[in-house]
Amino acid sequence: MAARPTALTPIHEKLGAKMVDFGGFYMPLQYTSIRAEHRRVRTTVGVFDVSHMGEFVFRGPDAEAFLDWVTVNNVRKLQMHQVQYSCACYPDAGIVDDLLVYRLPDHFLMVVNAANLEKDWAWFVEQKRGNCEFENTSDRTSLLAVQGRNAEALVQKLTKTNLSTIQYYWCVEGEVATVKTLISRTGYTGEDGFELMVKNEDAQKLWGALFDAGKEFDIEPVGLGARDSLRLEMKYCLYGNDIDKTTNPLEAGLGWITKLQKGDFLGREPLLRVKEEGLKRKLIGFEIEGTGFPRPHYPILSNGKQVGQVTSGTVSPMLERGIGMGYVPAELAEIGTPLEIDARGHLLPARIVETPFYQRPY
Amino acid sequence: MNFPSDLLYTKDHEWVKIENGLATVGITDYAQSELGDIVYLQLPAPPGRVEQGRAFGTIEAVKAVSDIYAPLSGTIEAVNEVLASTPELVNQDPYGKGWMVRIKPSILETEKQNLLDPEAYKALVG
Numbered sequence: 001m002a003a004r005p006t007a008l009t010p011i012h013e014k015l016g017a018k019m020v021d022f023g024g025f026y027m028p029l030q031y032t033s034i035r036a037e038h039r040r041v042r043t044t045v046g047v048f049d050v051s052h053m054g055e056f057v058f059r060g061p062d063a064e065a066f067l068d069w070v071t072v073n074n075v076r077k078l079q080m081h082q083v084q085y086s087c088a089c090y091p092d093a094g095i096v097d098d099l100l101v102y103r104l105p106d107h108f109l110m111v112v113n114a115a116n117l118e119k120d121w122a123w124f125v126e127q128k129r130g131n132c133e134f135e136n137t138s139d140r141t142s143l144l145a146v147q148g149r150n151a152e153a154l155v156q157k158l159t160k161t162n163l164s165t166i167q168y169y170w171c172v173e174g175e176v177a178t179v180k181t182l183i184s185r186t187g188y189t190g191e192d193g194f195e196l197m198v199k200n201e202d203a204q205k206l207w208g209a210l211f212d213a214g215k216e217f218d219i220e221p222v223g224l225g226a227r228d229s230l231r232l233e234m235k236y237c238l239y240g241n242d243i244d245k246t247t248n249p250l251e252a253g254l255g256w257i258t259k260l261q262k263g264d265f266l267g268r269e270p271l272l273r274v275k276e277e278g279l280k281r282k283l284i285g286f287e288i289e290g291t292g293f294p295r296p297h298y299p300i301l302s303n304g305k306q307v308g309q310v311t312s313g314t315v316s317p318m319l320e321r322g323i324g325m326g327y328v329p330a331e332l333a334e335i336g337t338p339l340e341i342d343a344r345g346h347l348l349p350a351r352i353v354e355t356p357f358y359q360r361p362y
Numbered sequence: 363m364n365f366p367s368d369l370l371y372t373k374d375h376e377w378v379k380i381e382n383g384l385a386t387v388g389i390t391d392y393a394q395s396e397l398g399d400i401v402y403l404q405l406p407a408p409p410g411r412v413e414q415g416r417a418f419g420t421i422e423a424v425k426a427v428s429d430i431y432a433p434l435s436g437t438i439e440a441v442n443e444v445l446a447s448t449p450e451l452v453n454q455d456p457y458g459k460g461w462m463v464r465i466k467p468s469i470l471e472t473e474k475q476n477l478l479d480p481e482a483y484k485a486l487v488g
């Protein structure tokens with residue numbers, strides 16, 4: 001199947017982006033350099049086309065109860081215009097996907113990973129209960145992430161909505177560059193910023209307005225390559241790397257979104273058991289001491305014995321050293337524990353460190 | 363894409379410049395562009411021996427790690443030390459400041475037959 005374009009694909013091609021197939025979508029990996037784009041987001045502001053993400057709408061009197069059943073976080077506690085990071089689990093507590101849930105005036109909105117779009121949709125349809133209508137609006141929705149310390153000043157130039165009143169993980173329906181936009185103070189970079197959700201037909205106009213207004217803020221387009229290294233510096237999980245159907249949210253460090261006391265939900269029973277028996281393994285963050293590049297699937301060793309493998313890794317553009325994530329037995333998961341990463345036969349000394357790896361200075 | 367006419371090439375995307383009996387070696391503009399941001403290079407120290415077609419070093423780019431193959435057999439005479447601290451020179455100037463090693467070829471005339479001229483290399487990477 002050919003990779004699907006987004007509404008902004010012609011712009012990426014005109015900018016000379018290196019395009020790749022990502023989760024079935026034809027997406028910009030980088031425009032100039034992954035590291036330069038990464039540093040752009042960490043120092044001024046960058047814009048990402050993340051229209052490959054999926055959007056589902058849930059309506060009806062039982063929509064709240066349904067979402068509370070299929071996700072691990074407490075949807076009932078979600079206030080109007082609040083956004084919640086969560087995940088959906090299978091009955092065995094393996095993760096279907098990690099996702100965002102928005103409470104809006106007449107419906108709930110869910111944003112899911114592109115690579116899981118069809119799988120998630122089929123899963124939710126299969127779990128359908130009560131008076132609840134589903135709609136998959138992914139094909140007509142575009143999403144632009146404006147991330148970095150200059151994001152608020154930039155977007156504020158284009159909207160009458162007072163952005164300073166939008167708290168982290170809250171949203172407002174407004175207009176940006178005269179385009180009807182769901183303005184959400186969310187992101188996947190660890191920086192301040194917004195995700196702007198618009199109709200496909202408005203996406204190019206919004207992109208153009210952002211770049212026209214953004215010159216004074218040192219704006220640049222940013223591809224998925226930097227999106228990956230940015231999220232990794234924050235130890236944010238990536239589905240397919242750090243979490244999947246064989247991992248549960250507790251061992252993945254997502255206990256903070258897993259509300260075991262909220263009432264019954266899919267995956268709760270096995271999660272209660274995991275909690276009672278204690279975690280067998282934990283997703284840790286490590287730093288390479290010296291030079292070296294930890295890559296996914298490299299074995300993690302402790303005292304010469306393999307104890308896990310790298311799930312995500314890169315050379316951090318901000319710390320300028322190798323960082324990574326991986327599951328290790330719980331008894332080894334203490335901060336400071338020395339490990340070794342087997343990089344194609346080269347043993348790289350590493351140490352478990354506090355995360356996020358990077359702390360923003362503002 | 364740039365294919366300087368005074369260089370010879372390998373199908374593994376290295377270039378060679380032969381001058382005064384020494385061969386300067388690097389990777390091509392096409393190779394650096396495919397690899398993306400280069401963050402480390404592992405290169406042998408002189409006077410290591412290398413053999414045509416055999417890996418003698420590795421390039422760690424953000425996207426992937428790949429081997430560097432010796433375009434000619436011989437001994438390493440010099441390594442571009444600057445690349446240890448500024449590997450991005452390979453991206454910025456692959457045929458100039460991004461050179462990697464200088465080799466003293468041992469059987470140059472025979473092995474030269476296995477290298478590609480600019481036209482042949484250009485045809486290879488299309």
